[in-house]
Amino acid sequence: MPRRQGQGPRRPTITDIAEKAGVSKGSVSYALNGHPGVSEPTRRRILAIAEEIGWHPNRAARALSASRAGACGLALARPARTLAYEPFFSKLLSGIESELSARQFALMLQIVEDVEAETEVLRRWWAERRVDGVLLVDLRVDDPRVPLVEQLGLPAVIVGGPGRTGSVPFFSGGDAEGIRQIVGHLASLGHRRIDRVGGSPEFAAMQVRTRVFEQALRAARARGRVVTTDFSSSAGAAATRQLLNSKSPPTAIVYDNDIMAVAGLGTAQELGVLVPAELSLVSFDDSTLCEVVRPALTARARDVFGYGARAAQALIALVDGEEMPGNVDEMPRLISRGSTASLAATAPGDGRDALPAH
Amino acid sequence: MPRRQGQGPRRPTITDIAEKAGVSKGSVSYALNGHPGVSEPTRRRILAIAEEIGWHPNRAARALSASRAGACGLALARPARTLAYEPFFSKLLSGIESELSARQFALMLQIVEDVEAETEVLRRWWAERRVDGVLLVDLRVDDPRVPLVEQLGLPAVIVGGPGRTGSVPFFSGGDAEGIRQIVGHLASLGHRRIDRVGGSPEFAAMQVRTRVFEQALRAARARGRVVTTDFSSSAGAAATRQLLNSKSPPTAIVYDNDIMAVAGLGTAQELGVLVPAELSLVSFDDSTLCEVVRPALTARARDVFGYGARAAQALIALVDGEEMPGNVDEMPRLISRGSTASLAATAPGDGRDALPAH
DNA sequence: CTGAAAGCGCTTACAG
DNA sequence: CTGAAAGCGCTTACAG
Numbered sequence: 001m002p003r004r005q006g007q008g009p010r011r012p013t014i015t016d017i018a019e020k021a022g023v024s025k026g027s028v029s030y031a032l033n034g035h036p037g038v039s040e041p042t043r044r045r046i047l048a049i050a051e052e053i054g055w056h057p058n059r060a061a062r063a064l065s066a067s068r069a070g071a072c073g074l075a076l077a078r079p080a081r082t083l084a085y086e087p088f089f090s091k092l093l094s095g096i097e098s099e100l101s102a103r104q105f106a107l108m109l110q111i112v113e114d115v116e117a118e119t120e121v122l123r124r125w126w127a128e129r130r131v132d133g134v135l136l137v138d139l140r141v142d143d144p145r146v147p148l149v150e151q152l153g154l155p156a157v158i159v160g161g162p163g164r165t166g167s168v169p170f171f172s173g174g175d176a177e178g179i180r181q182i183v184g185h186l187a188s189l190g191h192r193r194i195d196r197v198g199g200s201p202e203f204a205a206m207q208v209r210t211r212v213f214e215q216a217l218r219a220a221r222a223r224g225r226v227v228t229t230d231f232s233s234s235a236g237a238a239a240t241r242q243l244l245n246s247k248s249p250p251t252a253i254v255y256d257n258d259i260m261a262v263a264g265l266g267t268a269q270e271l272g273v274l275v276p277a278e279l280s281l282v283s284f285d286d287s288t289l290c291e292v293v294r295p296a297l298t299a300r301a302r303d304v305f306g307y308g309a310r311a312a313q314a315l316i317a318l319v320d321g322e323e324m325p326g327n328v329d330e331m332p333r334l335i336s337r338g339s340t341a342s343l344a345a346t347a348p349g350d351g352r353d354a355l356p357a358h
Numbered sequence: 359m360p361r362r363q364g365q366g367p368r369r370p371t372i373t374d375i376a377e378k379a380g381v382s383k384g385s386v387s388y389a390l391n392g393h394p395g396v397s398e399p400t401r402r403r404i405l406a407i408a409e410e411i412g413w414h415p416n417r418a419a420r421a422l423s424a425s426r427a428g429a430c431g432l433a434l435a436r437p438a439r440t441l442a443y444e445p446f447f448s449k450l451l452s453g454i455e456s457e458l459s460a461r462q463f464a465l466m467l468q469i470v471e472d473v474e475a476e477t478e479v480l481r482r483w484w485a486e487r488r489v490d491g492v493l494l495v496d497l498r499v500d501d502p503r504v505p506l507v508e509q510l511g512l513p514a515v516i517v518g519g520p521g522r523t524g525s526v527p528f529f530s531g532g533d534a535e536g537i538r539q540i541v542g543h544l545a546s547l548g549h550r551r552i553d554r555v556g557g558s559p560e561f562a563a564m565q566v567r568t569r570v571f572e573q574a575l576r577a578a579r580a581r582g583r584v585v586t587t588d589f590s591s592s593a594g595a596a597a598t599r600q601l602l603n604s605k606s607p608p609t610a611i612v613y614d615n616d617i618m619a620v621a622g623l624g625t626a627q628e629l630g631v632l633v634p635a636e637l638s639l640v641s642f643d644d645s646t647l648c649e650v651v652r653p654a655l656t657a658r659a660r661d662v663f664g665y666g667a668r669a670a671q672a673l674i675a676l677v678d679g680e681e682m683p684g685n686v687d688e689m690p691r692l693i694s695r696g697s698t699a700s701l702a703a704t705a706p707g708d709g710r711d712a713l714p715a716h
Numbered sequence: 717c718t719g720a721a722a723g724c725g726c727t728t729a730c731a732g
Numbered sequence: 733c734t735g736a737a738a739g740c741g742c743t744t745a746c747a748g
Contacts, residue, residue, distance in 0.1 A: 011485055011487070013740095013741055013742080014741070014742065015741075015742095023718075023719080024718065024719045024720070025719090025720095025741090025742080025743090026718080026719065026720080026721090026743080026744075027717085027718060027719075029742070029743055029744080030718095030743090030744090033743085035743095035744090036717095037717070037718075037744095038717070038718075039717060039718090042717080042718085054485065055485075056482055056485035056486045057486060057741085057742075058422070058486060058487050058740085058741050058742065059418075059421075059427075059486045059487060059488050060417075060418045060419075060421035060422040060427065060487055060740080060741080060742090061418075061422050061724090061740070061741030061742035061743090062741080062742055062743080063417075063418035063421075063724090063742090064416070064418040064419050064422055064723095064724045064725065064726085064740090064741080064742070064743095065723075065724050065741080065742045065743045065744080066724085066742080066743065066744095067724070069417075069418065071466075089448075090447075090448055093467075094469055097467060097468060097469045098469065101468050101469070101470075106466050106468075106488065107466065107467050107468070108429075108464050108465065108466065109451075109455060109465050109467050110455060110459050110464075110465070111452055111455045111456065111459070112459075124414055127369055127412065127413075127414030128414045128415060128416060128417045129369070129416050129417060129418055129725095130417050130464065233646045233649065233650050237650075259646055259650070262647070262650045262651065263650040265650075265652075266650050266651060266652045266654075269652045270652065288591050288617055289620070289647065291591065292591045292595075292617065292620045292621040292623075292624050293620065293624060293651055294623075294624045294627045294628065296624075371724095371725055371726080372725070372726065373725075373726095381734075381735080382734070382735045382736070383725090383726080383727090383735090383736095384727080384728075384734080384735065384736080384737090385733085385734060385735075387726070387727055387728080388727090388728090388734095391727085393727095393728090394733095395728095395733070395734075396733070396734080397733060397734090400733085400734085415725085415726075416724085416725050416726070418724080418725080418726090419724070419725030419726035419727090419740090420725080420726055420727080421726090421740090422724090422725080422726070422727095422739095422740045422741065422742085423725080423726045423727045423728085423739075423740050424726080424727065424728095424740085425740070487741095
């Protein structure tokens with residue numbers, strides 16, 4: 001026989017409401033949930049009593065009888081200490097959370113070390129009925145989470161595909177269009193040697209970016225290399241140094257995130273390379289960071305908050321068995337700031353002659 | 359009579375285990391929870407069967423009978439879209455989450471617009487038994503959450519006091535020591551005019567910082583002003599401009615967060631003020647940001663991840679009715695980087711003569 | 717329109 | 733050491 005915890009006053013239940021109203025618990029439940037089966041006057045009386053005594057449904061009880069957790073899960077396979085460096089992620093989380101809470105869904109968050117650990121979390125959440133569905137981020141190439149959720153029958157939405165996603169719906173982040181805009185912008189400024197400091201190729205999104213980047217270069221009759229990194233500032237700095245010190249240095253560099261772009265800017269400054277006179281820099285993610293450095297960084301902007309919100313909305317629809325909203329492709333836009341400039345306008349010739357040996 | 363959702367295979371319950379093992383559900387429960395009341399051979403058999411059929415406890419059922427949600431809550435009264443600008447917060451969240459999940463607690467996260475909305479979330483969570491306890495961050499002066507959790511009997515730990523916290527335990531962030539270290543560092547470099555770009559005074563922590571800042575200035579025989587802001591980069595830039603354009607500009611500025619410090623650096627550069635030759639800059643929060651800009655920013659570093667983890671640990675102890683670990687005051691350390699320098703060493707005289715009019 | 721009852725999957729005193 | 737039973741607070745077919 002359960003004992004009561006000693007904490008605070010006993011919270012009211014539907015039994016209390018039923019007693020006060022002089023009806024059965026069943027009627028109270030119908031009234032509270034807006035189901036047919038109670039007369040309008042009775043419903044109003046019940047609602048008034050619930051309000052008066054400050055009743056709220058016990059989520060555990062509701063979850064148990066309704067076989068529904070009322071929560072969605074987000075497991076993040078990221079070393080916890082690096083989470084801090086991702087303004088993108090914070091915005092995404094805000095967007096997801098705002099939609100979820102507006103729909104009365106709770107958000108379960110867990111940070112794990114790698115994708116294997118994440119699959120374990122997904123299994124456990126589903127087995128424990130902790131969640132009704134999950135959001136999958138940072139899709140990997142041949143991601144094990146996709147077959148897992150399919151096998152489990154766990155409702156899931158992939159945030160930021162595409163990749164091979166099986167039957168799991170996904171929301172694309174508009175990366176392809178973003179890359180095209182950036183390369184187009186740089187090419188229109190006269191750049192023909194455009195390198196890219198990209199993220200790790202294990203991510204499905206990176207493969208798309210690299211493929212589209214190379215297509216865009218060809219379309220612009222430009223050349224360029226891709227250096228892969230782990231997205232960290234130190235890797236961004238190292239890659240920049242490597243590119244600028246190479247035999248044929250670029251006149252423009254595109255970075256896959258804002259942190260690396262800022263690190264690249266600092267590195268260029270250390271090497272005495274003038275931005276944007278001698279080198280143009282573009283970040284693939286916009287953030288306050290890009291605005292506050294000098295020169296401010298040209299960046300691909302997109303509505304990350306809305307992106308997260310739409311993904312959450314899709315997941316709720318999936319969980320509720322409603323029709324999924326379509327994948328509205330994000331339309332990114334390029335925000336031109338001080339870090340990009342025309343080569344011709346700022347540096348006569350190819351602009352490299354005046355460079356110190358670096 | 360409940361119906362089964364059409365999703366996936368039926369998940370095993372203790373009834374299944376009891377049948378397979380030929381014992382009662384009660385024995386299964388005792389065995390699974392490591393309680394006395396079952397023989398060792400029986401326990402092992404039960405555990406083996408549970409493992410074999412992939413049993414996991416239904417959290418809703420467990421929560422209902424144990425009157426325990428197995429979750430802690432974190433409601434954030436921050437405009438969702440600005441959450442992105444807080445590396446501090448991301449690290450804190452990671453630390454909290456790591457401790458919680460290590461102890462099998464889930465984290466419920468909700469982002470709300472203001473403290474009033476947050477009190478509503480706390481009330482609802484507790485009434486719905488969604489959480490066993492909550493973490494309170496960004497304590498305000500006369501924060502309504504403190505009397506609320508006391509009245510509700512909702513276990514809570516304040517992250518980043520102090521302030522008037524009633525009976526609610528809190529973890530201090532070591533702000534006082536941090537301020538002293540920064541002012542001491544700048545004074546030892548010869549600075550006597552040290553201004554501070556602080557956060558909004560509605561936060562309890564800001565009051566402490568300002569008080570200690572003024573004490574530290576007096577102790578160092580230095581002078582300085584405090585400008586309050588909303589922590590945003592634009593406010594940081596505006597405050598910097600205001601201070602540098604004043605009749606008696608500072609030779610050093612301390613910023614309450616990294617974003618404002620970076621914005622301040624950019625503003626100084628725009629105004630043609632050389633950092634650190636003519637102006638030293640210090641950030642009160644360290645982050646990658648501080649490392650990647652040029653010059654890199656001197657900053658107060660602290661173990662934010664561990665700070666969050668310890669707060670979560672304290673909350674779990676409180677929820678479990680165990681003894682709370684003591685409030686180990688954070689010992690911050692100052693990381694000296696390129697943005698601070700001795701006045702005398704870099705600029706003869708008071709160093710202001712050479713400044714362009716700004 | 718309303719009530720009595722069974723059931724969700726656990727936990728835990730109580731008897732044997 | 734083990735089993736049978738009640739109870740957590742809901743939801744929902746089923747009878748009236």
